[in-house]
Amino acid sequence: xxxxxxxxxxxxxxxxxxxxxxxxxxxxxxxxxxxxxxxxxxxxxxxxxxxxxxxxxxxxxxxxxxxxxxxxxxxxxxxxxxxxxxxxxxxxxxxxxxxxxxxxxxxxxxxxxxxxxxxxxxxxxxxxxxxxxxxxxxxxxxxxxxxxxxxxxxxxxxxxxxxxxxxxxxxxxxxxxxxxxxxxxxxxxxxxxxxxxxxxxxxxxxxxxxxxxxxxxxxxxxxxxxxxxxxxxxxxxxxxxxxxxxxxxxxxxxxxxxxxxxxxxxxxxxxxxxxxxxxxxxxxxxxxxxxxxxxxxxxxxxxxxxxxxxxxxxxxxxxxxxxxxxx
Amino acid sequence: xxxxxxxxxxxxxxxxxxxxxxxxxxxxxxxxxxxxxxxxxxxxxxxxxxxxxxxxxxxxxxxxxxxxxxxxxxxxxxxxxxxxxxxxxxxxxxxxxxxxxxxxxxxxxxxxxxxxxxxxxxxxxxxxxxxxxxxxxxxxxxxxxxxxxxxxxxxxxxxxxxxxxxxxxxxxxxxxxxxxxxxxxxxxxxxxxxxxxxxxxxxxxxxxxxxxxxxxxxxxxxxxxxxxxxxxxxxxxxxxxxxxxxxxxxxxxxxxxxxxxxxxxxxxxxxxxxxxxxxxxxxxxxxxxxxxxxxxxxxxxxxxxxxxxxxxxxxxxxxxxxxxxxxxxxxxxxxxxxxxxx
Ligand SMILES: Cc1ncc(C[n+]2csc(CCOP(=O)(O)OP(=O)(O)O)c2C)c(N)n1
Numbered sequence: 001x002x003x004x005x006x007x008x009x010x011x012x013x014x015x016x017x018x019x020x021x022x023x024x025x026x027x028x029x030x031x032x033x034x035x036x037x038x039x040x041x042x043x044x045x046x047x048x049x050x051x052x053x054x055x056x057x058x059x060x061x062x063x064x065x066x067x068x069x070x071x072x073x074x075x076x077x078x079x080x081x082x083x084x085x086x087x088x089x090x091x092x093x094x095x096x097x098x099x100x101x102x103x104x105x106x107x108x109x110x111x112x113x114x115x116x117x118x119x120x121x122x123x124x125x126x127x128x129x130x131x132x133x134x135x136x137x138x139x140x141x142x143x144x145x146x147x148x149x150x151x152x153x154x155x156x157x158x159x160x161x162x163x164x165x166x167x168x169x170x171x172x173x174x175x176x177x178x179x180x181x182x183x184x185x186x187x188x189x190x191x192x193x194x195x196x197x198x199x200x201x202x203x204x205x206x207x208x209x210x211x212x213x214x215x216x217x218x219x220x221x222x223x224x225x226x227x228x229x230x231x232x233x234x235x236x237x238x239x240x241x242x243x244x245x246x247x248x249x250x251x252x253x254x255x256x257x258x259x260x261x262x263x264x265x266x267x268x269x270x271x272x273x274x275x276x277x278x279x280x281x282x283x284x285x286x287x288x289x290x291x292x293x294x295x296x297x298x299x300x301x302x303x304x305x306x307x308x309x310x311x312x313x314x315x316x317x318x319x320x321x322x323x324x325x326x327x
Numbered sequence: 328x329x330x331x332x333x334x335x336x337x338x339x340x341x342x343x344x345x346x347x348x349x350x351x352x353x354x355x356x357x358x359x360x361x362x363x364x365x366x367x368x369x370x371x372x373x374x375x376x377x378x379x380x381x382x383x384x385x386x387x388x389x390x391x392x393x394x395x396x397x398x399x400x401x402x403x404x405x406x407x408x409x410x411x412x413x414x415x416x417x418x419x420x421x422x423x424x425x426x427x428x429x430x431x432x433x434x435x436x437x438x439x440x441x442x443x444x445x446x447x448x449x450x451x452x453x454x455x456x457x458x459x460x461x462x463x464x465x466x467x468x469x470x471x472x473x474x475x476x477x478x479x480x481x482x483x484x485x486x487x488x489x490x491x492x493x494x495x496x497x498x499x500x501x502x503x504x505x506x507x508x509x510x511x512x513x514x515x516x517x518x519x520x521x522x523x524x525x526x527x528x529x530x531x532x533x534x535x536x537x538x539x540x541x542x543x544x545x546x547x548x549x550x551x552x553x554x555x556x557x558x559x560x561x562x563x564x565x566x567x568x569x570x571x572x573x574x575x576x577x578x579x580x581x582x583x584x585x586x587x588x589x590x591x592x593x594x595x596x597x598x599x600x601x602x603x604x605x606x607x608x609x610x611x612x613x614x615x616x617x618x619x620x621x622x623x624x625x626x627x628x629x630x631x632x633x634x635x636x637x638x639x640x641x642x643x644x645x646x647x648x649x650x651x652x653x654x655x656x657x658x659x660x661x662x663x664x665x666x667x668x669x
Contacts, residue, residue, distance in 0.1 A: 022477070022478055023478075025473065025477070049477060051472070051473050051476055051477040052473075052477050056507070057503070057506060057507060057510070059499075059503035059504075059506070059507065061462070061499065061500060061503070062461070062462040062465070062499070062500050062503035062504050062507065063462070063503075063507070064462070065459060065461070065462020065463050065465070065466065065500065066462045066463070066465045066466040066469055066504075066507065067466060068462070068463050068466055069403075069451065069462065069463035069464060069465060069466020069467045069468075069469070069470070070466035070467070070469050070470045070473070071466070072446075072451060072463065072466070072467065073401065073451075073466070073467045073470040074470060075470050075473060077466075092456060092459055093459060093462060093463075096454075096455075096456055096459055097454075097459060097463060101444075101452070102664055102665065102666070102667060103437055103664045103665055104434060104437055104438040104442040104444070104452075104453070105434050105437070105438060105442065105444035105446075105452070105453075105664075106432065106433070106434035106435025106436065106437045106438060106444065106664055107435060107663070107664040108433075108434065108444040108445060108446040108447075109444060109446055109451075110667040111667075112667070141665060142665050142666065144666075164667075165666075165667035165668060166666050166667050166668070
């Protein structure tokens with residue numbers, strides 16, 4: 001076991017997969033010589049050469065489309081979005097090609113590619129660099145969407161994403177890169193489509209993902225002291241959602257709170273609530289509550305920024321409220 | 328009428344082409360023309376739906392370029408893709424069936440006119456948004472280079488031909504991809520089919536420098552202008568570009584000056600193009616011109632050419648029967664092909 005920072009866990013995943021499969025390559029802005037803005041590809045350029053760790057010009061839409069063409073013809077590209085927000089410029093190739101092309105081609109082609117990089121609300125990076133794009137992409141058919149949250153799952157999930165024969169949008173959180181954890185010495189992969197039960201409990205189901213998992217964990221400490229026993233589920237897969245795990249938990253707790261960094265309107269939480277109503281309405285003892293970010297461009301000012309995203313105290317209060325409503 | 332550009336002169340030397348090769352090109356152009364004529368008929372008879380963009384008039388470009396490729400090379404097209412697919416070897420019956428939305432279509436009835444694919448024939452699409460195929464083609468070309476130079480596969484000398492229109496050459500992907508292709512010396516042919524119009528937008532009204540081939544120079548890439556109504560001229564230019572690409576010398580931008588004989592799509596009333604302009608270009612019909620060349624050079628006689636036309640007509644009729652008689656996709660398969668493991 002070795003203590004590993006999350007960004008290094010990702011780096012190990014890429015390194016291991018490039019080592020075992022020589023069709024895997026990385027492309028993006030500053031991934032090569034510079035080693036990536038968050039050092040996820042540090043030194044891989046020296047090890048694998050400039051074609052396998054390809055520094056691209058700043059041309060997001062085109063290098064994304066290029067990865068699609070490479071994937072169609074047998075390579076396994078990993079795109080690093082220097083900041084996932086920049087991939088809004090690549091929306092065309094992601095939606096039209098990466099997502100839909102297998103279908104429109106009637107199964108002629110598969111598109112094994114990973115699009116990964118930092119996203120989420122950082123620390124005073126201002127609105128454009130603090131975006132949560134997962135909801136924008138959830139409506140695109142044919143994409144898998146995964147959000148990692150710990151060094152352990154980051155490594156195992158990224159390896160699985162690289163091996164997957166479909167386009168996977170892989171969200172990392174800019175504030176989690178320096179998270180530390182002991183990782184096993186042996187090789188492991190983590191399935192892309194399974195939610196992770198972070199903490200089993202019986203009183204209420206808390207669904208969360210990415211950085212909010214850690215805010216929830218903090219809130220749970222307070223709740224435990226008050227004798228409340230929540231079940232915490234890290235969704236991991238935002239598309240498809242793992243309703244086996246979610247459903248089993250609802251049948252146990254009959255109460256759901258969603259904690260997300262996503263914007264409220266048209267967010268991941270909105271989709272989950274609609275699906276829970278479709279599937280488990282009869283199991284619910286209370287309406288599903290969602291704690292989401294404010295529907296505003298992330299403000300630069302630190303205090304306002306904090307108010308924009310859900311804080312552990314709010315989570316604690318919301319859970320307490322819900323449990324107090326016990327029938 | 329928009330001012331005409333002076334067409335580059337090209338005189339195919341006598342007997343520069345073997346008779347079989349000449350007939351192969353002729354057959355391919357006829358196939359393209361007859362196929363599209365049949366599409367128009369079927370569309371107006373209500374058997375074919377959606378946006379259907381025909382290629383009539385531009386056959387010399389598809390045949391001249393794609394018939395200069397090997398079967399393991401790649402072809403990437405636009406929404407005006409039927410004839411590129413045919414030249415690339417996708418059987419007419421599977422293209423026709425696709426346009427009828429049938430399960431036997433080359434995209435299993437899921438793609439339609441603007442999304443023709445065939446992995447077997449290295450036909451990469453079929454892209455309905457202008458310009459989105461250019462990066463995809465770039466990726467295929469990158470893949471060839473990667474196999475050759477990163478994986479050491481010396482047989483990886485495949486070339487990609489990427490087709491798009493003059494209107495599309497104003498789009499960002501065009502410039503972004505020319506840059507990357509030149510930067511990494513990718514084996515790709517960017518083939519602009521300049522047919523003077525983007526739906527109703529005249530090329531000169533949309534483009535500050537209408538001579539598109541000149542845009543190659545700023546990327547340090549060869550740019551060539553060619554008479555896109557002359558299959559021999561296109562073939563000559565394409566062969567040179569393919570040889571360069573295969574030899575690892577990088578991309579070429581080819582601007583083929585051509586014309587579409589029909590409206591933008593079968594739904595287009597085609598009101599903007601003047602009668603004089605259309606007549607001037609119709610008089611330069613690439614098929615008639617090539618027939619003249621084959622006869623003049625004694626590469627074929629009338630009888631042989633007619634044989635070709637009859638054979639192709641039969642093939643189109645068979646394709647139609649095949650398409651009409653083929654089954655529709657099963658409703659049970661509505662979700663098939665979304666993900667690779669399904
Ligand atoms: C991104 C995008 N914008 C607009 C359109 C609508 N559209 C379809 S064809 C076309 C004109 C393209 O002209 P050109 O590239 O010259 O090709 P041509 O039709 O002449 O073959 C336009 C604007 C589209 N398909 N995609």
